[in-house]
Amino acid sequence: MGITESPCRQEEWRKKLGSFMEMLFGGRYVLLLMSLFSIYCGLIYNEFFSVPFHIFGASAYKCRDSSCRDAHTTGLVKFQEPYPFGVDPSWRGSRSELPFLNSLKMKMSILFGVVHMNLGIMLSYFNAHFFGNSVDIRYQFVPQVIFLNSLFGYLSLLIIVKWCTGSQADLYHVMIYMFLSPFDNLGENQLLWGQRPLQVVLLLLAVIAIPWMLFPKPFILKKLHNERFQGRNYGMLNISEMDLEAEPDSARQHHEEFNFSEVFVHQMIHAIEFVLGSVSNTASYLRLWALSLAHSELSTVFYEKVLLLAWGYDNFAIRLVGLVVFAFATAFILLMMETLSAFLHALRLHWVEFQNKFYHGDGYKFRPFSFALLTEDED
Structure with a gap:
């Protein structure tokens, strides 16, 4: 167990640091991680303060004209x-x-978003497995993943596949006509062998998953409730019996009073929210592209x-003013305001797009770990 400082010692540190430095000191590990990730992102884009550097060797491109000096007017060839x-x-x-960076960042944002949302759905599986709730696993987790x-x-x-093959296929066209004309020939937009039958199968699975999420769970819960209060065994449903004494009052009341219409409407809202949210949540990750x-x-x-x-003037004062303005703009706008903006957007993505896949907030009241609370409980 680590050594903790006494409250008096912590108060003394607060007085010495001041409010602003105390905030920085309290978030020192967050700032360290942000610094490491910013260095990594700089290496990903091979830039330093928006200046490109050939860190990992020579470029794969050169000017279209061997005598050119301006890539803006002549273009590049590989x-x-x-x-x-x-x-x-x-x-x-x-x-x-x-156009190149916009396409790259937009696609990377979608990839990050799909992985992030799949991780949230996987956490819902671990929640259901922990509570022994096989109904949520079979009729909520599985259709959501599908x-x-x-x-x-x-x-x-x-x-x-498009990145790996260098194809010029239009993914907008592929996804739109996957719904409008799933049996039409893809032509130039074909990226995979057997892509058209694969799209038909995936579309059917997506359609089947909607009633799978909506209908079975309310009827199974009704059957479970009737069997429970009629004193019959319901072990065949593979649902663990919970200790009603240890449950919150709201959960205990739910066991005593079962309103089928309320449960069905709640499940319908949850299913519709997931289906529509899959589209809006994926689009919401495009904010990463906009921020970048x-x-x-x-x-x-x-x-x-x-x-x-400023450096273009042969005047020391102008150069000094330009350097000072650049330094303050970088420190206060790019490093502080942009960091706060990125933090708020990341917080929003975690709270809405990620946590709504598994977090409900209808159980026990959260009590953060604290040594002071342990001593109070012992007393």
């Missing part, structure tokens, strides 16, 4: 193997920089329109 790690720095400043991955898991697979784009453009503006503009 002449060797892809860049070994991260984004090729030569995309920076090219004519196709924005529905999400039949649509957006399939989209993630198409994104990865905004941060990149702000970095570019401060670097090119402040620092480089």
Whole structure:
């Protein structure tokens, strides 16, 4: 067990640090992790303060014209193997920089979102397994996994295949006509062998998963309630019997009074919310793309329109003012305000898109661990 400081010692530290430094000191581990992840992201984009660096070797692209100096006007052509790690720095400043990075960041946001939501659904399985609730596993966890991955898991697979093969297929067209015309020939948009029958099967699975989530659970709960209060054995349902004395009053009342219409409406709301939320939640992860784009453009503006503009004058005072403005803009806008904005968006994604897959908040009141509470309980 670690050594903890006394309350008097902690109060003394607060007085010495002040309110602002106390906040930084309290979040020192969060700041350390954020710094490490920012370095990693810088390596992913091969940039430092929005300046591209060829850290991992020469670029895979060169100017279309061998005598050119401006990639903005002539474009780039590929002449060797892809860049070994991260984004090729030569995309920076090219004519196709924005379309390329927009497409890359948008697809990465979708991949992160699908993985994150699948993780939330997996946690709902562990919740149901812990409480021995096989009804939630069979009629909630399984159809949710099938529905999400039949649509957006399939989209993630198409994104990865398109990256690996370099195909020019239009994924918007593929996903839209998967619903409108599932039996039509895909033509240039075909990425996989047997893609058309695979899409039909996935679409049928997604349609089947909706009533699977909606209808069985309320009827099974009604049957379980009737058998319980008629004194019959319901072990065949593989649901563990809970100790009513240890349950909250709301849970105990639920066992005593079963309102089928209320349970059915609640399950219907939950099913509709998951089905519609699968679309809106996946789209909500595109905020990662928007934040990255905004941060990149702000970095570019401060670097090119402040620092480089001031450095273009042969005057020490102007250069000093430009350097000071660039330093303060970087520290207070990019590092502080942008960090707060990213934190709030990440908090929102965790609370809404991630935790609504497994967290209900209708059990016991949360009591955080505290040594002070342990001593009070002992007394």
